[in-house]
Amino acid sequence: MTHRTAIVAVLGLSLAAGTALAQSRGTVKIAYIDPLSGAFANVGDLGLKHYTFFADKLNAAGGVNGQKIEIVPLDNKVSPQESLIALKKAIDDGIRYITQGNSSGVALALTDAVEKHNARNKGKEILYINYAAVDPALTNDKCHYMHFRFDADADMKMQALTNYMSGRKEIKKVYLINQDYAFGKAVAAAANTMLKAKRPDVQVVGDELHPLGRVTDFSPYVAKIKAAGADSVITGNWGNDMSLLIKAAKDAGMELDWYTYYAGGLGSPTAIGQAGRDRVKQISEWHKNVPSPEMEALVAEYERRFNPPGATGTYNEYSFMRLKTAFEMVTRAMAEAKSNDPVKAAAKLSGMKHHTEFGEVQMRADNHQLLQPLYVSTMAAGLKYDIEKTGLGFRTDDRIEAKDTALPTTCKMNRIG
Amino acid sequence: MFDLIVLSVFNGLIYGLLLFMLSSGLTLIFSMMGVLNFAHASVYMAGAYFAYSLTPYLGFWGALIAAPFLAGLVGAAVERFGLRHVHGHGHVAELLFTFGLAYLIEEFVHLVWGRNPLDQRPPPLLDFPLFTFAGIDFPAFKVFMIVVALGMFVALWLILTRTRIGLIVQAALTHPHTVGNLGHDVPTVFTLVFATGSALAGLAGVMGGIHLVTNPGMAQALGPIVFVVIVVGGLGSLAGALIASILIGLLQTFAIAVDASLADFLRLFGLQVTRATPGWEVWSITLAQIGPMLPYLLLVLMLMLRPRGLLGSRDS
Structure with a gap:
């Protein structure tokens, strides 16, 4: 052996040892691909705060399999193209877990790219934690083994919402207003079919799609809702599209019942204020007034951390129960697999049952859609917890058990590993 | 139908006048200095945030004056x-400068006020429904906005046409070098x-922050469309x-009110367009859906057919 080869060998050995060391001691990185600038920056920021909160708690307790969790925020400006660039960056950095939630348009692009990446890069597969993109296609026609959804899809939520609406005889004319992309269209389609089946007497007087995140003044839409004579509105709008819509309706003095997916936070309660009392309803996996001492303590801890004394601006609310569930289940799967390899974790995650404060949830093995209890709730006064300091909170009208939320799936997926 | 038309006119007027408050400053800056000020809408956003922070101390009326001043x-x-230093390096440098500035202002807003929308209410004096129609x-408050915008137009117009400074500004619009040669301090x-334009944007921000929602996305929401306004209206x-x-x-408001699609239009001529027709996806798009695109269509058409804009005095 010459000197040179010896040096190369030693170098190579030490490099290999170095990487092995880095892997055992280093961190498990989760790329958080969501909007951190632009019209939906506040929505992405909220999710990031939740992830940071849970990661810090877990790391303080020693992490998982001896490794700490590191959340890597990547701004995608809710653009599918930007998201693919972010994914590429995550792949280049050797990140094996990604998470995203805002916009099904983004999710469809990402899930497709992840599936292709996984097929072409054995041993470097990526696990996709979807915590909020709810286009039903993601766990049906577009499903694949490494995509896991922790939020109920648009159809499951509409099922719960229309079941509740079927018992309310005061609803006569419904107006649908949604964002013009995959998710908004899914909401509109589900509302149309399900209302027709459950309440044939209800008239759908409008089915509006408006551009995503581009409308600054919803007054013209409100005028249209008024002209159509609607008494109730169904909308899947989120972020500023929700708060601006509800604000325009309130400014116009409209008396409408709102059946919403996302009016429970991010400025919408503030925008409608007292006018929303007994009128704004939402379908969600949780709200602050579902009783649970553990959750109440956690919410208080979160809000203490992100609202330090003397802080100005909007109050940071704890908002996503499902993100806690997602974080717990993914890290539990890693722990049970005794490996932070996403393929091994996925095998544990598929079909996993998990206990939460509100009953047992399960990750369906056939399409990787989480089944969890859902709540229909209404904005009301005099409750234990209010929202955004409005004095109004959400009151449960209906709880749908996890097993009752399940819908048939067209998903066909191949197990990896 | 009549109700919807009246409502649309009113809503369109309010939206249009908010755009005017933003674009009046921009059009002056653009035509005088040749600077496409990308940061103009960011100043509008800053105005809204200034007003939010000043209102607790000065009240709405104090903030209405102080925020635009800031x-x-x-x-x-x-x-x-x-800008003055960048000016020597040509228009591309200026463009990049204001482009970067827009990002800086947005990040500054994120840092100071956070990413969440902030709640701004009209002052109690204006917080009531003035009248009810249909x-x-x-x-x-909306009517107040109309009054402020029109007042602004009249004041600006008087300054530009009836005062000495207005005379110089007018002259500098078309012949900046001659004005400089005549001994006026053009810089x-x-x-x-630039300061006046920014102050007007700030004033629009105070209004817009209350009329819409004060949030870090408000600059991006109106930024592109004010450029359409100044090009269509004519520089300066x-x-x-x-x-x-x-x-x-x-245009935008009425487009939203109309649910007709190309398919409906073709039906007027007896052509049956159904789901089976090739390209149904395109034929079935309603005017309401493409409403937000129409101003940009207008921009493209205007640049092709009449580059100087509606009332512009020079082609550039």
């Missing part, structure tokens, strides 16, 4: 210490115009900016 100071500083309330005029033309703003406001 925005004007920011504008003056940007021109004096930033079951829709019209908040007094100071530039600073003044205040009246043009007013007409273009209202035109675009009405």
Whole structure:
């Protein structure tokens, strides 16, 4: 052996040892691909705060399999193209877990790219934690083994919402207003079919799609809702599209019942204020007034951390129960697999049952859609917890058990590993 | 139907006048200095946030004056210490400078006020429905906005046409070098115009922050469309900016009110277009859905057919 080869060998050995060391001691990185600038920056920021909160708690307790969790925020400006660039960056950095939630348009692009990446890069597969993109296609026609959804899809939520609406005889004319992309269209389609089946007497007087995140003044839409004579509105709008819509309706003095997916936070309660009392309803996996001492303590801890004394601006609310569930289940799967390899974790995650404060949830093995209890709730006064300091909170009208939320799936997926 | 038309006119007018408040300053800056000020809408956003922070101390009326003043100071500083130095390196450098500035302002807003929307209410004096038409309330604040915007137009117009400084500004619009050669301090005029333009954007921000929602996305929401306004209206033309703003406001509002699609249009001529027709996806798009695209269509058409804009005085 010459000197040179010896040096190369030693170098190579030490490099290999170095990487092995880095892997055992280093961190498990989760790329958080969501909007951190632009019209939906506040929505992405909220999710990031939740992830940071849970990661810090877990790391303080020693992490998982001896490794700490590191959340890597990547701004995608809710653009599918930007998201693919972010994914590429995550792949280049050797990140094996990604998470995203805002916009099904983004999710469809990402899930497709992840599936292709996984097929072409054995041993470097990526696990996709979807915590909020709810286009039903993601766990049906577009499903694949490494995509896991922790939020109920648009159809499951509409099922719960229309079941509740079927018992309310005061609803006569419904107006649908949604964002013009995959998710908004899914909401509109589900509302149309399900209302027709459950309440044939209800008239759908409008089915509006408006551009995503581009409308600054919803007054013209409100005028249209008024002209159509609607008494109730169904909308899947989120972020500023929700708060601006509800604000325009309130400014116009409209008396409408709102059946919403996302009016429970991010400025919408503030925008409608007292006018929303007994009128704004939402379908969600949780709200602050579902009783649970553990959750109440956690919410208080979160809000203490992100609202330090003397802080100005909007109050940071704890908002996503499902993100806690997602974080717990993914890290539990890693722990049970005794490996932070996403393929091994996925095998544990598929079909996993998990206990939460509100009953047992399960990750369906056939399409990787989480089944969890859902709540229909209404904005009301005099409750234990209010929202955004409005004095109004959400009151449960209906709880749908996890097993009752399940819908048939067209998903066909191949197990990896 | 009649109700919807009246409502649309009113809503279009309000939106148009908000656009005018933003574009009047921009059109002056653009035509005088040749600077496409990408940060103009960011100053509008800053105005809204300034008002949010000042209202607890000064009240709404105090903030209505102080916030635009602050925005004007920011504008003056940007021109004096930033743009003036970049100016020598040509228009591309200026463009990049204002582009970067827009990002800086947005990040600054994120840092200071956070990413969440902030709640701004109209002052109690204006927080009531002024009148009700066809079951829709019209908040007094919206009418106040109309009054402010029109007042602004009249004041600007008087200054530009009836005062000495207005005379110099007018002259500098078309013949900046001649004005400089005549011994006028053109750089100071530039600073003044930039500051005034920024202050007007700040004033629009105070209004817009309350009328819409104060949030870090508000600059991006209106940024592109004010450029459409100044191009359509004609560079440097205040009246043009007013007409273009209202035109675009009405165009967008009426488009939303119309649910007709190309398929419906073809049906008028007896052509049956159904789901089975090739390209149904395109034929079935309603005017309401493409409403937000229409101003840009107008921009493209205007640049092709009449590059000087509606009331512009020069082709550039």
